Amino acid sequence: MSGIKELAYVGYEVSDLAAWEHFAVNLLGMQITPRGADGFSLRMDQKAQRWLITQGAADDLVVSGYAVDSDTALDQLIAELQAAGFKTTEGDARLAAARQVDRIVVTADPMGNRIELVTHPHDAPAPFHSDVLTGPFLTGACGLGHQFIVTQNEASQAQALNFYHTLLGFHISDRIIAPLAPGLIADAMFLHCNPRHHTVALGAIPIPKKIHHVMIQVAQRQDVGYAWDRCLKAGQPLEMTLGSHPNDHMLSFYVKTPSGFAVEYGWGGLTIDDESAWQVRTYDTLDDWGHHPPAQELTLLQQGLPKPPSA
Numbered sequence: 001m002s003g004i005k006e007l008a009y010v011g012y013e014v015s016d017l018a019a020w021e022h023f024a025v026n027l028l029g030m031q032i033t034p035r036g037a038d039g040f041s042l043r044m045d046q047k048a049q050r051w052l053i054t055q056g057a058a059d060d061l062v063v064s065g066y067a068v069d070s071d072t073a074l075d076q077l078i079a080e081l082q083a084a085g086f087k088t089t090e091g092d093a094r095l096a097a098a099r100q101v102d103r104i105v106v107t108a109d110p111m112g113n114r115i116e117l118v119t120h121p122h123d124a125p126a127p128f129h130s131d132v133l134t135g136p137f138l139t140g141a142c143g144l145g146h147q148f149i150v151t152q153n154e155a156s157q158a159q160a161l162n163f164y165h166t167l168l169g170f171h172i173s174d175r176i177i178a179p180l181a182p183g184l185i186a187d188a189m190f191l192h193c194n195p196r197h198h199t200v201a202l203g204a205i206p207i208p209k210k211i212h213h214v215m216i217q218v219a220q221r222q223d224v225g226y227a228w229d230r231c232l233k234a235g236q237p238l239e240m241t242l243g244s245h246p247n248d249h250m251l252s253f254y255v256k257t258p259s260g261f262a263v264e265y266g267w268g269g270l271t272i273d274d275e276s277a278w279q280v281r282t283y284d285t286l287d288d289w290g291h292h293p294p295a296q297e298l299t300l301l302q303q304g305l306p307k308p309p310s311a
C-alpha cells in the first residue's frame, strides 16, 4: 500500500449553508457539528469531522485531506513531492487544530486542487449518531469514500496520474474507456490506497467543477433505498438513477448537491484485499445496469406504461 492511508476529509465551499445542512443531515444521514462563524462540519463515523462546509461562492471542492501512517511517511512524501517540483508548506498549529489532526502539510495537485497531507485525524468524544440511517457509513480502514476528480484533457490526465500514482503512491485499480455522450468518450483511471476499490478516480470530463462526485458508502443495503426515497420525496435533483458499475460493483445512485456536483450514495463496493493477486483491467462500459439520467429513465418508464384509452 502507498504512503497515503485514506481520504480522511474533504472540504466544500458552498453558497447555501442552509440547503447543505438539510441535504447532508436529512437526506444523506450525516451528523452536523455545532455551527461556526462561516460554516459547519459533518461527521460520518467516530472521526471528529469528515466534511468541512464553509460559506463561499465556489460551490466546489476546496480541500482534500489524505492521512498518512506516520511522521516518517509524511516526511518521505514531502521529500518526493519537493524533488518532483511540487511546493509543500508545513501547516501551523492553528490549521492542525482546525482540521483536528496532529500534523498537516499543504500542497496542490497538478489541477490546482488543494491537498492536505495529515497524520492522525482525531476522534470525536461522542459516538456518531444519525437520525435517519439504520446502520453505519462504511469508513474505517477504507476512509470516508472516493472522489472523481476532473482533469482537463489528456495531458492533464497524465500529470494527474503521475501525481497520485507515482508520487503519492496510489495503486491503479482499473480503467474505463466508454462513450459518455454522442461524440464524447470518457477515459477514467481508478486508484486505491487501501482496500476500497478506489479512493480517487481521474477523468477528463467537460464540467465546470473540480469533482464530478464524491462517493459515500453505507453498510446496510436498505439505507441506499431509504436515502433514494428521501431524495425523491424532498425533490432533490438526481444525477443518475440506481445502477451498478462494472469495476467496483457498487450499487448506487447519484444525487446533486446544492452546489451542483454529485454525491454517489452506495452499498456493496468491491474491496481489494490482496494486492499481489489484483489484475488491472480496462472496461468498455461505465455501468453494468442502471445509472440512467432521470429524464431518460422517465421516458423508458412511460414507454412501458399502458396507453390511456383513446377517446
Ligand SMILES: [Fe+2]
Pocket: 146, 148, 213, 215, 264
Ligand atoms: Fe463513484
